[in-house]
Amino acid sequence: MSNTPTGQTARLVISWTLVAVLLGYGIIQTLITAAKLFTS
Template sequence: MSETPAGQTARLWISWILVAILLGYGIVQTAITAAKLFTS
């Protein structure tokens, strides 16, 4: 059942969302660190 197009699409979306969250988190952390360096 997991080989249905819908199942594959759902897994693809989940993997992309996880990647986006990780990238976004890293960018936010970098921005916060840069802001602290520039403001101090």
């Protein structure tokens, strides 16, 4: 891995965290919707 400045690393961590949160949120919403469909 290349020797990146601290600011760039922080931005990378923040962007990946945002991606993970959005993906997680989408998965949770899908599971809730699926649960509602199957339990109704």
